[in-house]
Amino acid sequence: MTAILYLASAVAFIVGLKRLGSPSTARSGNRIAAIGMLAAVVITLVTEDIVNWWTILAGLAVGAIVGVWAAVRVQMTAMPQMVAAFNGLGGIASALVAATEVVEVDLTALSVDTVVSILLSILIGAITFTGSFIAFGKLQGILPGRPLLFPGQQVLNVLVVLGILGVGVWAGVSGEPTGYWVVGGLSLLLGVLAVVPIGGADMPVVISLLNSFSGLAAAAAGFVIESNPLIIGGALVGAAGLILTFQMTEAMNRSLANVLFAGFGTEGGDGTGEGIADRPVKRATAEDAAISLGYADSVMIVPGYGLAVAQAQHAVRKLADALEGRGAKVHYAIHPVAGRMPGHMNVLLAEADVPYEQLLDLEQADPQFPQTDVVLILGANDVVNPSARDDPSSQIYGMPILNVDRAGTVIVVKRSLSPGFAGIDNPLFYDEKTLMFFADAKEALETTVAALKDL
Amino acid sequence: MSTALVIGITVFVLAAFVGFEVISKVPPTLHTPLMSGANAISGITIIGAVTAAGLGSTPLAQILGLLAVATATVNVVGGFLVTDRMLEMFRSRADRRRDGQ
Numbered sequence: 001m002t003a004i005l006y007l008a009s010a011v012a013f014i015v016g017l018k019r020l021g022s023p024s025t026a027r028s029g030n031r032i033a034a035i036g037m038l039a040a041v042v043i044t045l046v047t048e049d050i051v052n053w054w055t056i057l058a059g060l061a062v063g064a065i066v067g068v069w070a071a072v073r074v075q076m077t078a079m080p081q082m083v084a085a086f087n088g089l090g091g092i093a094s095a096l097v098a099a100t101e102v103v104e105v106d107l108t109a110l111s112v113d114t115v116v117s118i119l120l121s122i123l124i125g126a127i128t129f130t131g132s133f134i135a136f137g138k139l140q141g142i143l144p145g146r147p148l149l150f151p152g153q154q155v156l157n158v159l160v161v162l163g164i165l166g167v168g169v170w171a172g173v174s175g176e177p178t179g180y181w182v183v184g185g186l187s188l189l190l191g192v193l194a195v196v197p198i199g200g201a202d203m204p205v206v207i208s209l210l211n212s213f214s215g216l217a218a219a220a221a222g223f224v225i226e227s228n229p230l231i232i233g234g235a236l237v238g239a240a241g242l243i244l245t246f247q248m249t250e251a252m253n254r255s256l257a258n259v260l261f262a263g264f265g266t267e268g269g270d271g272t273g274e275g276i277a278d279r280p281v282k283r284a285t286a287e288d289a290a291i292s293l294g295y296a297d298s299v300m301i302v303p304g305y306g307l308a309v310a311q312a313q314h315a316v317r318k319l320a321d322a323l324e325g326r327g328a329k330v331h332y333a334i335h336p337v338a339g340r341m342p343g344h345m346n347v348l349l350a351e352a353d354v355p356y357e358q359l360l361d362l363e364q365a366d367p368q369f370p371q372t373d374v375v376l377i378l379g380a381n382d383v384v385n386p387s388a389r390d391d392p393s394s395q396i397y398g399m400p401i402l403n404v405d406r407a408g409t410v411i412v413v414k415r416s417l418s419p420g421f422a423g424i425d426n427p428l429f430y431d432e433k434t435l436m437f438f439a440d441a442k443e444a445l446e447t448t449v450a451a452l453k454d455l
Numbered sequence: 456m457s458t459a460l461v462i463g464i465t466v467f468v469l470a471a472f473v474g475f476e477v478i479s480k481v482p483p484t485l486h487t488p489l490m491s492g493a494n495a496i497s498g499i500t501i502i503g504a505v506t507a508a509g510l511g512s513t514p515l516a517q518i519l520g521l522l523a524v525a526t527a528t529v530n531v532v533g534g535f536l537v538t539d540r541m542l543e544m545f546r547s548r549a550d551r552r553r554d555g556q
Contacts, residue, residue: 009499010470013496013499014473014477016492016496017474017477017478017489017492017493017496018477020481020485020488020489020492020493021477021478021480021481021482021485021489022482022485023482023484023485023545026485026488026542026545027539027542027543027545029492030488030492030495030535030538030539030542031535031539033492033495033496033535034495034535034539037495037496037498037499037501037531037535040499040501040502041501041502041505043502044502044505044506045505045509048505048506048509048510049510050505050509050510051509051510052508052509052510052511052517052520053509055508055509055511055517055520055521055524056505056508056509056520056524058521058524058525059504059508059520059521059522059523059524059525059528060524060525060528062525062528063524063525063526063527063528063529063530063531063532064528064532066525066529066533067528067529067530067531067532067533067534067536068532068533068536070529070533070537071532071533071534071536071537071540072536072540074537076541076544079487079491079537079541082491082533082537083487083490083491083494086491086494086495086529086530086533086534086537087494087497087530089526089527089529089530090494090497090498090500090526090527090530090534092522092526093498093500093501093504093523093524093526093527093530094500094503096504096507096519096520096522096523096526097500097503097504097507097523099519100507100508100511100516100519100520100523101507103511103513103515103516103519104507104510104511104512104513104516111457113456113457113459113460207490208490211490211493211494211497214494214497214530215493215496215497217497217500218497218498218499218500218503219467221500221503222463222467222503223460223463224503225503225506225507226459226463227502227503228463228466229499229502230499230500230502230503231463231466231467231470232466232467232470233496233497233499234467234497234499234500235466235467235468235470235471235473235474236470236471236473236474236477236493236496237474237493237494237496237497238471238474239470239471239472239473239474239475239478240474240478240489240490240493241490241493243474243475243478243479244486244489244490334483336483341486341487341490342483342486342487342490343483343484343485343486343487343488343489343490344487346483346484346485346486346487347487347488347541347544350484350541350544350545351544353544356484359484361483
């Protein structure tokens, strides 16, 4: 009977995920999944012979308070790091479930199946935990966003992996709890080592993959305690994260291995860039931008991470409204890897109430550029870099880009000429149809709106 | 291989296929809420945590169980709530469009 009740929870997850796939049903889908989760917890509390009620209540209370506090307070621009943090906590929870098993049961009496499941939960859960918090640190700006590389890094990684395998086998054979703790410690270290060399621009891939891992950790914990809802829920999330991971690598035209291991964007990526004096660019003021935009019939806005950093989502909406008031058609071109997680830009623009019909994805937007008068680029860089199309020696050659240089005029809003996170110079900035507007995105938009009024 | 393991693997593989089928058609606009919603679902490990904390017989097991319940609860409560917050913004727009027609 209990198994049937749990099945109802699992069905709620599947229906919920299905409904999350369409804008009109998404909110109810999320609620259905949440109700399934609540039901699963209630079923567990009722059917298990719980003795330590206070322990459970304390954990639930603390977790709920922290969870509500974080969810209510977080800014939409900070959603990638929020999701990273939640991923990490889910991962460590699964590892801790397995760790409790290590403490409670007679390890020498376990079957091989259970030993492997316990080790896998600890391994995946611990990697998810530290990996996610390194990603969190990079996204929050606590850690440098550029890849951190050091000599012997690959060798160290291989040694850690071998250590996990060796100690894992020893732990299983000997039944020594110490072996399990060492595997846990090495896995925590591996999570750090795996994410540290990955640059900020590759975070959409990393977050998606860690999302998948948090599911796999839950599924592994499900094997440990022989619980179908954990296996089903974990497998669903594992699959969801993996799909997004591959959609992101496809959008960059790179393999997952390249994203994870190549230390991408370390050449010249020290943030100082070429220096403005080295090559001539056309500088623009708010007045110049207002004149270009104010007399355009069609405007395409290309948002990037800079929009999120500057919290400029409402300011861009105001500019778009002003331009539409002057009779221009305004659209937004959203590259799949713009921002720091899949769909990051869409959430920001949704917050500013930008109408759906104005949001174009890569395939929809790209053919429009030749007929577009002005393209306004807000803190995007690599996704509009023509080197990806023209220069076979470029690191990003072959990545599908928004071909903004086919439009009439391009206005690039950027704080400085420094290359983006990938550290790759962008010939677009030196193109003669490009105006460089050096400013924070929000400030640039607000001054341009003001200048438009004076036209 | 034990029967339990075989059943577990069967359930896992079938659920993964269901996941691939259900999620592969989600439009990019919904990728972020999809991910945070899926993330909240991975918090299902909370029922393992509740069991571990509730049945733990040693202080160490109870401490580990307590930590597991707390972290899983942050994941579940925070995850569903923040997803709802995001989707509220998407919804308000759909509603307004309907009103406009």
